Amino acid sequence: MTVRRSVQREDLSFSTALTAAMATAARAPSSHNSQPWGLAYVVSDLARRRAAALCGDNLSQPDLPGVRVDIDAEFLLLAADRARELAALPAHHAEMQLSCGLYWRLLQRALAAEGWIVRTEVVSADLGVLGLPADWRPLRLARLERAGTPTETRTQLRDLAAARHTDRGPYLDKPIPVGVADTLARRSSQTSQRIDIRFLTSEDDRSRFVRFVARHAGRDFAHPAAWRETHSFIRRSETEARERGDGFSLEHLFGPLSATAMLLRRIALAPITMRLLRPTGFPRILAAQLAALVRQSPAVLLLSLPEAAVGDDELVAAGQLLTDFWLLATDMGLVLHPISVVIQHDDLHARLCAEFGLAGLVFFVARLGYSAHHCPPSPRRSPAASLRTL
CATH class of the missing domain: 3.40.109.10 (NADH Oxidase)
Known part of the structure; x- marks a missing residue:
């Protein structure tokens, strides 16, 4: 039939x-x-x-x-x-x-x-x-x-999706107008799923967050398994990044580099080097460098869900809301740089919430501002690489 x-x-x-x-x-x-x-x-x-x-x-x-x-x-x-x-x-x-x-x-x-x-x-x-x-x-x-x-x-x-990128470089010394922040919060909250949007813009709030990053961001570099996994996504060159279509090159992380500077960073970031330098306090030095970037940012963005315990469905939905927020921010001339390490460990997540009076699950933390330079787009796999037919 x-x-x-x-x-x-x-x-x-x-x-x-x-x-x-x-x-x-x-x-x-x-x-x-x-x-x-x-x-x-x-x-x-x-x-x-x-x-x-x-x-x-x-x-x-x-x-x-x-x-x-x-x-x-x-x-x-x-x-x-x-x-x-x-x-x-x-x-x-x-x-x-x-x-x-x-x-x-x-x-x-x-x-x-x-x-x-x-x-x-x-x-x-x-x-x-x-x-x-x-x-x-x-x-x-x-x-x-x-x-x-x-x-x-x-x-x-x-064009908007192509313009959106993660900008890890310095930001302009330019405050984000209150009206821009209000528009981002208002338009990003018009959904059935509620998210809490917090901007740290005052000198006191940003300084406290900078100190938090300086104290704790070294955790990512000091955790052997986490750093090995992170390092596996660092490509040796821009050419390798394009060929593999994922991860990021040293230029994406640090901007244009001389051949000597690139070699030194490649050696310093290798997992075996990180393991040897860990007792010297090297992870704290790297955390301080990240904190210096955060200090230059006019705002820090924190997004959270009301409940501390959420399932996969709520997290996928939160990612969908983040898409609209990020594209809207891009359309308004802003760039973001996630600072994920401050929420990747339960104790750091709890300390962050206590420090800034946050409730629920903080699922996204990022610098927010205006780019001071042109950041090259990160590589992407072929769009069809993820597609299957059933």
């Missing part, structure tokens, strides 16, 4: 839209530029029937062999790729969920700009029935349909 599949004629147009959207979504930020997401396009009849049933479509026998069902929709599944995840610290799991949420939201906005919007989105333990790669952990399934007039154009979003 065969029931006409009405989207057969439209497969090519959605595939074209998906290709364009993935090219934009590939610019999403991720911890260590690890890009730990996987994306599955559901195309087989059996997988589509199962996806439709998971999304609530009324199918009497979704697994009946030989039956093609009239489903006027397309289905995409977001997954975390375990092969690309950071795992040295327990807190890295949350960072991976956030990273996947950042990508998912940018992909959704890019698809909406192509005329396809999410009508239904589900989180279910049953997503594995769609037949995922063994090292993928399913996160979200979306049912997409054709939409009306897009709220933003493909060109606008593509």
